[in-house]
Amino acid sequence: MEKWKNGNLFNKTLYSLNGLRVSFMTEKAVRSEFLAAAGFVALALFWGCDFDDVFLVFLASLSPIVVELINTAVERRIDTNDGPAFREDVRIQKDTLSAAVFLSLFIAYGLCLKIIFF
Numbered sequence: 350m351e352k353w354k355n356g357n358l359f360n361k362t363l364y365s366l367n368g369l370r371v372s373f374m375t376e377k378a379v380r381s382e383f384l385a386a387a388g389f390v391a392l393a394l395f396w397g398c399d400f401d402d403v404f405l406v407f408l409a410s411l412s413p414i415v416v417e418l419i420n421t422a423v424e425r426r427i428d429t430n431d432g433p434a435f436r437e438d439v440r441i442q443k444d445t446l447s448a449a450v451f452l453s454l455f456i457a458y459g460l461c462l463k464i465i466f467f
Contacts, residue, residue: 368418378417378450386410389461402464409460416453420446 356364372379386407393406423446431439 372418372421376417376421379414379421382410382414382417382454385458386414389458389465393461393465396465398465406461406464409457409464412457413450413453416450420450 373383389406389410390403393403398406424443427439427442
């Protein structure tokens with residue numbers, strides 16, 4: 350653990366990229382959100398937005414991916430600690446995480462549409 354915490358920037362970057370890779374390979378929602386991000390950037394380019402607006406669309410479309418990564422990590426931790434048995438408190442925790450993802454999608458994609466079309 351100490352090695353991970355105090356590693357150099359290069360190794361920390363590799364750990365982060367591995368987390369992205371694993372999440373992309375194992376989570377359909379992460380893949381869908383990357384596809385949506387690419388779609389919004391392509392739409393902004395097609396619509397003729399300037400570079401600044403395309404960059405803002407790119408950044409805005411990354412925010413749901415960030416929330417999804419947090420959701421994935423917390424849900425995996427919950428599943429590891431609590432196992433597969435149904436519990437009402439676990440359902441509420443997972444529903445709350447899902448609500449955070451939903452709101453981030455609504456905010457980010459609404460912002461992307463605003464930047465592109467208005």
